[in-house]
């Protein structure tokens with residue numbers, strides 16, 4: 001009998017998984033899995049549970065939570081030689097990655113995708129021995145995501161990020177960096193840089209409009225130094241994916257990127273703090289096999 005391990009964050013989103021767990025396990029059992037669950041208790045817990053699930057050779061792992069939980073699960077699996085197939089139940093406030101792979105927020109439909117069993121191997125990213133599946137970045141603008149308290153996220157959802165963004169906008173200062181990508185070098189002051197694996201980032205569907213998740217490449221976006229008025233205009237363009245042609249933006253494909261900041265710069269991995277830069281970003285091509293909706297499988 002195939003074995004499924006559900007790794008869930010009981011505090012994610014509006015704590016929905018606490019209530020839904022018995023139904024999730026029952027659905028998996030009915031679909032022919034021997035199903036068990038692990039509730040995370042805090043930082044690093046989902047990572048350790050995912051690592052253990054690889055060692056114990058579960059057939060599938062299901063990450064139920066927000067992007068933080070999925071990131072930890074991916075990171076815990078990425079170094080293992082044997083890696084179970086991975087399903088996602090989006091339970092967080094942002095769920096960028098689930099959106100990128102078209103897994104809906106509706107729990108029943110997300111679970112159906114796993115039960116139906118269509119999978120595809122997708123790229124993930126590695127930087128300084130951390131892994132990410134969606135996005136890595138740095139620069140003052142990306143540091144906003146840490147400032148939204150978990151309580152506020154639970155109550156307000158995505159709105160919490162926007163409120164914080166508006167509050168912080170006037171205080172964002174550029175940072176001087178050296179960015180080496182493939183055989184090019186960029187050295188200037190920037191507002192932020194983003195290394196994307198998918199095209200769904202920060203609630204924007206079109207931030208990295210050309211990114212596909214199995215091409216062996218990242219989309220690198222660099223936002224050069226700009227003033228507040230220019231920034232507001234650019235943010236408007238970004239909603240439609242038109243920012244990539246802007247003179248303040250560099251947007252290229254690259255499969256190896258090195259970022260060396262001149263001053264302290266935090267690294268953001270899938271929306272969470274991921275250590276400090278400098279860093280070398282590499283694509284791990286088709287490294288993890290994800291459950292996807294049937295329509296997403298060519």
Ligand SMILES: Nc1ncnc2c1ncn2[C@@H]1O[C@H](COP(=O)(O)OP(=O)(O)OP(=O)(O)O)[C@@H](O)[C@H]1O
Nearest residue numbers: 013040041042043065066067068069092093094095
């Ligand atoms: N039992 C727990 N109590 C408190 N925090 C937890 C618990 N389990 C995990 N965490 C923390 O929750 C964070 C991950 O949250 P997750 O991404 O799943 O949900 P979210 O914050 O609601 O969603 P999003 O990341 O989409 O905004 C991690 O920092 C992790 O340490």
